[in-house]
Amino acid sequence: MNYLERVTCVKKSSKKGYYILYWMQGAFRVEYNHSLEFAKYLAINKNLPLKVLVVVDFNYKDANYRHFKFFIDGILELVEKFNDLKISFHVKVGPFTEILPQYLNDANTLITDKAYIKWLKDVRNKIYKNNDVNIYEVDTNLVVPVQVASSKCEYGAYTIRPKINKLKEKILNDFVFFDYRDNNFVLENDLDSLIIDEKLKSVHYIKTVDFKGGESEADKLLRDFLNEKYDNFAEKRGDPAFDFESNLSFYLHFGFISPIKILKEALKIETNPENYETLFEQLVVRRELAHNFTYYTDDIHNLYTFLPEWSKNTLKTHEKDKREYIYTLNELEGCKTHDKFWNAAQYELINKGKIHNYMRMYWGKKVIEWSESLKSAYENLIFLNDKYALDGRDSNGYAGIAWCFGMHDRAFKEREIFGKIRYMSENGLKRKFDMNRYLMRVGA
Incomplete structure (x- = not known):
């Protein structure tokens, strides 16, 4: 084998x-x-x-x-x-x-x-x-198995990337199919309509979104992505005014599609090589860095057990800095902040089960700025993500939130509240993107 x-x-x-x-x-x-x-x-x-x-x-x-x-x-x-x-x-x-x-x-x-x-x-x-x-x-x-890629929690993308690149060609082509059939096979399904209805009534109700689960739906979304978005993926994926994301993160979370299949299908498309490089960076390097993080971290709910020392030190130094705004969890959840772009991101999370990747970073950074403590900021971000994101409770989500606090990142110029943690501003959004188009696109 x-x-x-x-x-x-x-x-x-x-x-x-x-x-x-x-x-x-x-x-x-x-x-x-x-x-x-x-x-x-x-x-x-x-x-x-x-x-x-x-x-x-x-x-x-x-x-x-x-x-x-x-x-x-x-x-x-x-x-x-x-x-x-x-x-x-x-x-x-x-x-x-x-x-x-x-x-x-x-x-x-x-x-x-x-x-x-x-x-x-x-x-x-x-x-x-x-x-x-x-x-x-x-x-x-994963494309590269987590323990094959590394035996420890990696510091950042730049440390895991060469390890993945060294193995990617070998592992990307490691799949073997076996022809097995059983003429006496049995199907037993406890999920008849009555049981589904009864059981679903017992869990906390959060309304469904437009995406439907399953392997066939994942395949359809992959085809749509490759046919309609892939040619502009490298150029536009980071712009929240447009929807050039694949929307496959939910399907990857539930294992409805393999990242290997996504890469193999992408390789069949004639396009600028930069599009495949961008896809590989996001789907393999960044996603597998996230899985490396959760696999080798025993307590992802305690910031100070995993953050790098520089991040811990700078956050502790500035934790008591004065905040212009402080919002409760209920205010955050209800999109009731002074920042219309942040409210739109939270609205997108509630109504679409996702936030555009760039806005997701902004969403996390602002909660740090508007919280009484780092602990409450971190807990609230995890709560909102796990409750509303269709791919909540996932390594990608936990690593993305931890990144807002300095995990897998580097030190920047020191400032109030954030210390040396990377800062993101409303003016930065307006300078880089057509944010009114984003508001219209998400229906906020």
């Missing part, structure tokens, strides 16, 4: 078992899914049937109606896909720690997708500890 660097043996067992179990937990797709292919490979080589399991846990940390609806759309599509593939597919509703043991009692081997955030790693480790079975994790949601 070409991609064994993606596979980590977590636990060995002498237990025989009757089937291979793939717990699909982070890569909810059939294309470019190294975990699924590794599971098929083991099923063929051990001459055992394969079962694929999805557990829908309505107690999932910080998830709400918006997230679950998007997620379930994609899972219902997978039922049809696995029916066509003739592979047993089971969708079960309940806590991870209760459903998994039911399937592991008779399993020979467990394969699952690698997790990059501590609480998800803790869930896995609890399951691993309490079940006697062979266990493998497969890193299929």
Whole structure:
């Protein structure tokens, strides 16, 4: 196999078992899914049937109606896909720690997708500890597996970039497909319409947005991006007046699409090489720096456990500086600040499930400026992001917020409140961009 660097043996067992179990937990797709292919490979080589399991846990940390609806759309599509593939597919509703043991009692081997955030790693480790079975994790949601790229938390993009570039060609072409079918396959889906309606009523309601979950929707968005936006991607992606972003971050978060597929499809398009370089920088270098951050950080909710020393020192020095404006969480959430551009960014987050990337940085910086303490600023940003962003609770989101406080960045000229942390201003927005066009575009 070409991609064994993606596979980590977590636990060995002498237990025989009757089937291979793939717990699909982070890569909810059939294309470019190294975990699924590794599971098929083991099923063929051990001459055992394969079962694929999805557990829908309505107690999932910080998830709400918006997230679950998007997620379930994609899972219902997978039922049809696995029916066509003739592979047993089971969708079960309940806590991870209760459903998994039911399937592991008779399993020979467990394969699952690698997790990059501590609480998800803790869930896995609890399951691993309490079940006697062979266990493998497969890193299929990154181009370069997180532990292959680096064995430590990287300082910034400039330190991880050469490590990724050294490996990218080899790993970008490591995918192997295995032809596995089971004439006795079984489909079990607990997500019938009654259960969905009942369960969704039990989670916090946040209205849905225009995006629909699933692998097919991700493919459609990718085609639209490559056909309509890609030619101007390098030039216009950073301008909030225009929508030249791919909008694939949600689909990457839920594993509905592989970053490898995005890159391979982009390589087929004849365009200025700068567009591919920009795409690679955002999709691989910056995104995988974010996953490196959460993977090697034990407590992402405590700023002072991970910020670089210069950042910690300068923020502490200026924490008591006088603020012209201070806003409560309710005022921020309700778009009730004096800054119409910040309000528009928050409005975009609430109504579209995302903020344009440049405005997202501005959004974070201003909350630092308008908060009584760094702790409250950080907590409020995470709360708003995780509640409204369709890809909330993601490594990218946590790293992006941490960047506002100096993570993965450098020192700048010292000023009030921010110290040496990078500053962003309303005048800077108006000088660089047509901000009235941004207001019109997001409907604020």
